[in-house]
Amino acid sequence: MLCGLAAAGCRVLGSGGAVRPDLYNCEGCAAVLEQPASALSSVSILAGPEEPGERLVLSGQVTVPDSAQPAEGVILYAHHTNAAGLYANGSQATEWSRRHGRLRGWARTGADGRYSFVTIRPGPYPDRTAPAHIHLFVGEPGRRPYYIDDVVFDGGFGVTAAYRSAQELRGGSGIVQLRRQPDGTLLAVRNISLERHPEP
Numbered sequence: 632m633l634c635g636l637a638a639a640g641c642r643v644l645g646s647g648g649a650v651r652p653d654l655y656n657c658e659g660c661a662a663v664l665e666q667p668a669s670a671l672s673s674v675s676i677l678a679g680p681e682e683p684g685e686r687l688v689l690s691g692q693v694t695v696p697d698s699a700q701p702a703e704g705v706i707l708y709a710h711h712t713n714a715a716g717l718y719a720n721g722s723q724a725t726e727w728s729r730r731h732g733r734l735r736g737w738a739r740t741g742a743d744g745r746y747s748f749v750t751i752r753p754g755p756y757p758d759r760t761a762p763a764h765i766h767l768f769v770g771e772p773g774r775r776p777y778y779i780d781d782v783v784f785d786g787g788f789g790v791t792a793a794y795r796s797a798q799e800l801r802g803g804s805g806i807v808q809l810r811r812q813p814d815g816t817l818l819a820v821r822n823i824s825l826e827r828h829p830e831p
């Protein structure tokens with residue numbers, strides 16, 4: 632659901648931010664809390680050099696709503712398909728380790744609000760029903776977790792005008808540019824503006 636100022640079902644607050652009543656409707660959000668926050672750092676390695684695929688770093692800054700102020704101590708959970716488009720080779724440790732596959736991990740922002748996931752570029756599902764994407768979930772200290780818009784790659788398969796117009800814009804747009812770095816790695820920058828909460 633696109634929750635703009637004029638959208639039905641959205642409660643408008645202050646200078647333009649809106650509360651999504653369905654913010655916590657989320658499959659897989661329990662995975663955000665699988666790791667203790669104290670064990671996490673701002674850089675999370677999802678894929679080692681043995682993982683097939685193009686090297687990709689997804690990074691950005693998390694900020695508080697309607698502000699450029701960095702948000703510290705926010706857990707981000709990411710998971711995505713492998714280069715073949717499959718959620719493969721997960722462990723049996725938890726429901727989400729099994730369902731989300733091996734390429735998943737957690738980062739926790741520092742005082743500067745920044746995070747990075749070191750991984751590979753995911754492939755689209757083999758049935759080509761969606762763009763290649765990285766799922767992102769947010770866990771703010773003391774708050775229920777929620778998902779934000781998937782990271783997808785501008786110019787890539789499935790990132791069409793229709794896709795663009797249908798974005799929920801949770802956390803801001805998830806459409807990112809890929810930039811090739813001198814060492815051959817792809818860099819994707821996705822800055823995240825935290826959502827307002829329907830609960831006090």
Ligand SMILES: [Fe+2]
Binds near residue numbers: 764766
């Ligand atoms: Fe997916």
